[in-house]
Amino acid sequence: MRRHWSRKRNAKRGTATVELAVAGITLLLLTLGAADFGRIFYHAVELANAAGTGAFYGAQSNVSSGAFLQMQQAAKSDAADLKGITATAGRYCDCPDGTRVDCTSGSCPNYGAPRIYVSTQVQENFQPLVSYPGIPGSVLVGRKAYMRVQ
Numbered sequence: 001m002r003r004h005w006s007r008k009r010n011a012k013r014g015t016a017t018v019e020l021a022v023a024g025i026t027l028l029l030l031t032l033g034a035a036d037f038g039r040i041f042y043h044a045v046e047l048a049n050a051a052g053t054g055a056f057y058g059a060q061s062n063v064s065s066g067a068f069l070q071m072q073q074a075a076k077s078d079a080a081d082l083k084g085i086t087a088t089a090g091r092y093c094d095c096p097d098g099t100r101v102d103c104t105s106g107s108c109p110n111y112g113a114p115r116i117y118v119s120t121q122v123q124e125n126f127q128p129l130v131s132y133p134g135i136p137g138s139v140l141v142g143r144k145a146y147m148r149v150q
Contacts, residue, residue, distance in 0.1 A: 036128045043082060043141055047122045050079035051145035054089055054120030059147035065091050065103075065118050075120050085124045092117055116149040 054075030058065045071089035079085055093116050094100045095108035108114050123142035131137055 032130050033132075036130070039129070040126055040139070040141065043124060043126055044143065046079045046082055047085070047124060047141060048143040048145070050075040050082075050085070050087070051120045051122045051143045052147075053078040054087060054122070055118050055145040055147040058089060058091070058118035058120070059149050062116065062149060065116050065149045071118065071120055075122050079122065082124055085122055087120060087122045089118065089120045091119070117146055118149060119144060119146045 054071040057074040058067065058071040064070070068089040068091075072087040075087040075089075076085060091103060092100060093103040093106055093114040095114055096111050097108075099108075101108065101114045103114070103116060106114050121142060121144040123140060125138045126141045127138050128135070
């Protein structure tokens, strides 16, 4: 009887170690995935704020709507903690009926001066903490903001 009890006990000796290894790896992957999800969400919010800042700079006046370098610099300065971001700025004009016109010489028949809009687009290549199988090594995250010039 004593011998039978000893064999059962020895057979279960490594089971806890194997279960701990499997559970530990699973928990580690879940934790890293949650951390990467949080990081990419944070980067997306930062990029959206930076794009809004660049567009806000250009929307202050007709003169600042053409200052594309300053709009891009304002966007980059707002997201200073993110590395490797690119910013592009632009301007377009349209009439109340939706037709696009030239911003310097265009006019809207029956409406007068066209409405001026500025846009800023900010992008970054996001690198996750771990290379996951089936998921690309880097993801392009970008946000764009539009504002009407006052």
